[in-house]
Amino acid sequence: MSRAPAAWQPRQPVFWVLATGILVCAPLQVRDLMQQEPAGVVLTVSLLVAAAELVAFWIVARVLGARVLGGRHPEPTSLRIAALAWGLTVVPVIAAFANTLHFRVLNGLGLHAFAAAIAAPVDEDLLRFIGVLGVLGLAAPRGLTVRGGLVLGFLVGAGFEVSENLAFLFSSTDLAGTLQLALVRLGIGFGLHALWTGIAGASLAYVLGRRSAGLAPRWGVAVLGLLLPMLLHALWDAPSPSISPPVVYSILGTVYLLTLAAFVGWAVAGRAQSTSASRLPSR
Template sequence: MSDPVRPGASRAAAFARNPAFWVVILLLAVGAVRMSQILARFLEAFPIATVAAIGLFGLLAIPFWLFVSELDFLEREPAGLMSVAFAWGGLVATSVSIPASTALENLIAKIGSPSLAAEWGAALAGPSVEEIAKTLGVVAIVLIARSQVNSVLDGVVYGALVGLGFQIVEDVVFAIGAVALAGQGDQIQPVVTTFLVRGFLAGVWSHTLFGALAGAGIGYLVVTTDRGRAHRIIMAGLALFGAWASHVLWNSPLFREGLGNGAVALLAVLVFKGLPPLLLILYLVRRAHDREAAYYVAQLASLRDPELITVGELRALGSGSRRAAARRHAAASAGRQARVRVRRLQRAQARLAVELSRASAGSTERPDGRHHDDVREQRAALVALGHPEAVEGVHSWRHTASTVGTTAVAIAVLWVALSALGGG
């Protein structure tokens, strides 16, 4: 683990002294101007459709943002840097990729043939430009705040947010393009169709996932200083190649006509193209989370103070599923307020673990005890509710039934979406 940047005014001052920070700000400003010009043209031509597209895809971004931000529960990333990552994807990467992808497609047509460009242009040009542009966003985060990237999981989070920003803005552009192509004026039906295809169906394993995969490579390059530089560069290159190859497969004309007719056939194509990168990034996230959790739980275990964290809480804190189980157990035994307090206690314990790790790493920032006090405060509130310990309870059939019910509803919604698009 690397030494963190000191918070508050010290962090702001450190950013101001970093030339890379001002370069990133300049690029974000240029990207904002460019995308604002495009948005102005959209609003002038199709005001209702543009507002609808921004609203739909903006709402889609919220659950993705919340999910990604929860990946690194034990050491949450600063909201400001997360916003920079998202803005890089939505402003810089998109404004670069739109003209560059077109230029590369034209080059493919000249070097190869117009038919090659028509079939494979989007599969070769788009990923080649976009994955590099998005990965540079994670590099930018490293350059302006190196000490905030101290695990592979950090790289995953920042990469996913860059991809999310890119995905949302690109989807809005595609939605308005669909409106213009339909030639029926300022209508929202093409926007809804684009939302179902590019947002709802493809959102799980498109740019957010590709960005996370490349971001994991940058995280590995920065963090694993015990490995040789050549090894780390190769691994980062393989991660970027994996993101590029996954994107190529997703954009490729393979199975463009589907695997037959019906919703099941269309779903099979989505799974075939999207499942490999999804499984890979889930594996990387799980491995990185477990390694980070073991480190921080060991920091808390060294306290040997059950008022700060008990043996059962140590076990629960190290696993996302067990943290969630502890909250459900609190709600079942002491009500909704206990669930809220358990989450707050877990969050306070995570902040304390980070503080302890910084102290053990020789940080010049001296612990001020506020995190110890915060844990004790949350513990006292939990005790007052009659639920003194944030541990998981006995497995409940109600949770299993709820999981099965939620899965059934998700499948039903997916089936309706596929059928609405002509899949059934």
């Protein structure tokens, strides 16, 4: 039985795309965060919150792949780290630049209220999608599964979510503000970026790994897997038709439930594929 390939695949062009992106953007991300000059207590608490998030997301991904989806051969740890690193570094750095440009254009068109709902899904989701594509490229020699795409996509989105939350926490000025903001960021919409990118990753893995399914069905899954998370992201960022808290929270709750339903649907498909594969006779 061949050993599962690690992320170290220097003969693969996609390896250098991922490695270069992470190595270039990591110091830029640290610089951007530290430019906010957080106070010592804010820095400490923010890093502790980020560390707790990373551990939580890692455990969820591990349980999701090994238990919930019935995976017998989980993705190598190095691939999981690469997925997480892309979301932590590359996505926030490039998305911040792209969002600034798009916000400027949209504000000039009088679409200030909808700028976040338009720019963020396009910039952030596409960058996460590219990261998932790269990591799946490294995972391809061992075979692509919906389960694997779901887990690796989940980690790409988790990395970005931790980075985004960290940027918000660093903007606090005192301990009370940091704790309050942490509760808000973790209590409302926790895991959405991870769930959205997990959906995209599962769809992409299906498209790349099930070539016998036919071109039209695969394209349909690809488009759905990319556009559905973007639509849910846009709905989450869209301005509420009312400032009434019940209305606002009901809308956000609906988007969250729709996201969970879609993710569970893709997870069920991934488990079905894993179960089907396990029943095939060995050669």
